[in-house]
Amino acid sequence: VALVFSIFELNPAPFCLLDEVDAPLDEANVGRFCNTVKEMSERVQFIFITHNKTTMELATQLVGVTMNEPGVSRLVAVDVDEAVRLAAM
Structure with a gap:
């Protein structure tokens, strides 16, 4: 590194x-x-x-894949600034 x-x-x-x-x-x-x-x-x-939470806190955009049910993947994207703004409402 x-x-x-x-x-x-x-x-x-x-x-x-x-x-x-x-x-x-x-x-x-x-x-x-x-x-x-x-x-x-x-x-x-x-x-x-x-996968490190400390490193993820640094990001302004997060993109990931989750599997709520076996065999079905779903893409998740989060604009961190927008999420903080919405949480503050």
């Missing part, structure tokens, strides 16, 4: 796809990871796949 972030600091691309890179991290390092993503997101759009 440090190598990828270093490369993006040197030569940023428009977006970066990260797949469960936070999974092996402890909570302190997940916090550092989230801080780095937040700082770099001013220049790079991040798309990340995660």
Whole structure:
């Protein structure tokens, strides 16, 4: 992860796809990871796949798949800012 972030600091691309890179991290390092993503997101759009709740709190858009009944998947998309606005009503 440090190598990828270093490369993006040197030569940023428009977006970066990260797949469960936070999974092996402890909570302190997940916090550092989230801080780095937040700082770099001013220049790079991040798309990340995660099950970590702390990392999900960083996102402005959440997209997932749920299975309410066996064999039937459903796509779920949440605009976090809109959800917070609706919850405040």
